[in-house]
Amino acid sequence: MAQLPEFLKSEGYVGGQWVAANSGNRLDVLDPATGETLVTVPRMGAVETTEAIAKAQAAFEGWSRRTAVDRATVLQAWAAAMRANAEDLARLLTLEQGKPLSESRVEIEYAASFFSWFAEEGRRLYGDIIPSHRTDARILVTRNALGVVGGITPWNFPSAMVTRKAAPALAAGNCMVLKPAEATPLSALAIAALGEQAGVPAGVFNVVTGGREEAPQIGKALIDSPLVRKIGFTGSTAVGKQLMRDCAGDLTKVSLELGGNAAFIVFDDADIEAALDGAQICKFRNAGQTCIAANRIFVQESIHDKFVEALCARAQDIEVGHGLEQNVSQGPLIDTRGLEKVERLVADATEKGATLHLGGQCHAAGGTYYQPTVMTGVTPAMDISHEEVFGPVAAITSFRDEQDAIEMANDTPYGLAGYFYSRDVGRIFRVADALKTGIVGVNTGLISTEVAPFGGVKESGIGREGSKYGIEDWTELKYICLAGLEAAS
Ligand code: NAP
Numbered sequence: 264m265a266q267l268p269e270f271l272k273s274e275g276y277v278g279g280q281w282v283a284a285n286s287g288n289r290l291d292v293l294d295p296a297t298g299e300t301l302v303t304v305p306r307m308g309a310v311e312t313t314e315a316i317a318k319a320q321a322a323f324e325g326w327s328r329r330t331a332v333d334r335a336t337v338l339q340a341w342a343a344a345m346r347a348n349a350e351d352l353a354r355l356l357t358l359e360q361g362k363p364l365s366e367s368r369v370e371i372e373y374a375a376s377f378f379s380w381f382a383e384e385g386r387r388l389y390g391d392i393i394p395s396h397r398t399d400a401r402i403l404v405t406r407n408a409l410g411v412v413g414g415i416t417p418w419n420f421p422s423a424m425v426t427r428k429a430a431p432a433l434a435a436g437n438c439m440v441l442k443p444a445e446a447t448p449l450s451a452l453a454i455a456a457l458g459e460q461a462g463v464p465a466g467v468f469n470v471v472t473g474g475r476e477e478a479p480q481i482g483k484a485l486i487d488s489p490l491v492r493k494i495g496f497t498g499s500t501a502v503g504k505q506l507m508r509d510c511a512g513d514l515t516k517v518s519l520e521l522g523g524n525a526a527f528i529v530f531d532d533a534d535i536e537a538a539l540d541g542a543q544i545c546k547f548r549n550a551g552q553t554c555i556a557a558n559r560i561f562v563q564e565s566i567h568d569k570f571v572e573a574l575c576a577r578a579q580d581i582e583v584g585h586g587l588e589q590n591v592s593q594g595p596l597i598d599t600r601g602l603e604k605v606e607r608l609v610a611d612a613t614e615k616g617a618t619l620h621l622g623g624q625c626h627a628a629g630g631t632y633y634q635p636t637v638m639t640g641v642t643p644a645m646d647i648s649h650e651e652v653f654g655p656v657a658a659i660t661s662f663r664d665e666q667d668a669i670e671m672a673n674d675t676p677y678g679l680a681g682y683f684y685s686r687d688v689g690r691i692f693r694v695a696d697a698l699k700t701g702i703v704g705v706n707t708g709l710i711s712t713e714v715a716p717f718g719g720v721k722e723s724g725i726g727r728e729g730s731k732y733g734i735e736d737w738t739e740l741k742y743i744c745l746a747g748l749e750a751a752s
Pocket of ligand 1: 415416417418419420424442443444445446473474475476478479480481482483497498499500502503505519520521522523553554555651679717718719723724
């Protein structure tokens with residue numbers, strides 16, 4: 264069995280206690296690279312979630328009444344604890360998720376950065392004084408915590424998606440009940456354990472673990488509770504829509520970070536080497552399992568063949584293997600469902616006329632490994648143009664001119680990220696304006712940072728995480744009309 268960090272507790276975390284499921288049932292957490300069980304965690308459900316909500320509610324009074332500086336001190340200590348244990352956290356992340364250790368290290372720093380950033384933003388949660396409509400009154404506006412909030416996170420960034428929610432929520436004075444993904448609960452539990460060390464009071468941050476069968480019960484318990492005032496969800500668009508429908512019942516606030524179908528456009532005036540660097544990282548990072556991955560690559564006709572040849576050369580050099588092995592730059596896919604999806608999309612595209620230049624098969628390493636793949640001649644008739652691939656498959660289409668590229672890029676119900684490469688300043692502003700996405704990367708394939716707002720438009724979601732805007736969604740405005748202030752006569 265793999266060596267796990269000493270601070271990891273393989274129980275749920277409720278009200279400051281490490282607890283099993285009431286049923287005693289447990290869930291295997293697997294290393295996706297080997298299929299071996301790393302550890303088991305409790306299969307918790309509605310009852311344990313309701314208990315966690317009660318503990319969070321009990322903690323809310325004390326936590327929300329602390330000064331912002333006081334809360335910031337705890338969050339800064341939490342960030343420091345993550346950084347001090349970064350190597351252990353990164354290894355744990357690779358073990359349960361599969362990404363190469365180098366990428367896990369980057370994710371751990373990204374995750375810790377949300378605690379540092381929102382510790383500071385919590386101190387700047389300013390209100391307003393508005394010029395009054397009455398001579399005897401003042402209008403004050405304050406920003407207040409919501410109360411108990413729920414967080415539901417996916418498996419592809421098991422550390423950063425937790426802190427991108429918990430940090431702003433707690434900085435604003437809320438208390439959270441978090442449900443991590445079935446495949447990757449360990450990073451969330453490790454974060455909770457380090458929070459405990461850093462002085463996060465009991466009940467302020469709770470983790471309820473469970474499997475795919477329990478997820479709907481946990482979600483329902485959160486949404487149906489009158490105490491839970493917001494659900495922050497990152498995951499698929501289908502589940503996000505369902506949660507939003509369910510939240511309509513008692514108007515629980517939602518923010519949704521959902522799926523994407525990013526276009527990556529290379530114009531003929533681009534720096535081709537830079538575009539290749541960007542395409543490589545944006546397509547093959549995390550074996551293609553990112554919501555902002557280059558799902559559709561559009562290359563202008565005159566440079567198409569040269570670009571494809573060079574991308575194939577780079578993809579050929581990708582070392583596939585266990586993420587803990589040295590020099591490995593692509594790990595396995597998360598599970599067999601993920602693998603089957605990639606196989607289905609590649610088969611559909613090739614049957615409908617796409618040309619394979621590289622890969623296109625399961626990798627010889629077996630399990631859920633898939634070959635780095637490059638295909639051209641991709642058309643809107645192919646499913647790969649419309650669905651998130653979530654695999655290491657570069658799907659390339661050539662285009663004639665700028666208008667052609669913009670129309671194809673926007674031909675999707677999703678609107679999370681879009682990328683393009685150009686050195687023409689007029690084109691840069693035109694295309695950045697025209698792309699219907701929440702995020703635009705110009706001459707870069709790497710756009711994630713805690714200081715910028717992350718989120719989508721259309722069916723990619725509602726709300727923003729990170730940045731100065733990311734804390735607002737975890738608060739409610741209160742208008743106070745202070746009257747009776749007429750000057751003494
Ligand atoms: P998912 O199947 O929607 O699951 C996401 C989370 O929701 C998991 O914790 C899952 O639990 C839980 N869940 C599933 N059904 C639920 C229900 N009925 N009620 C409450 N919770 C429920 O998505 P995924 O496959 O884990 O993640 C991949 C998706 O996330 C992709 O579409 C990707 O684009 C998106 N994503 C978006 C962003 C962004 O910032 N926009 C970032 C990362 C990922 P179980 O795991 O236990 O089923």
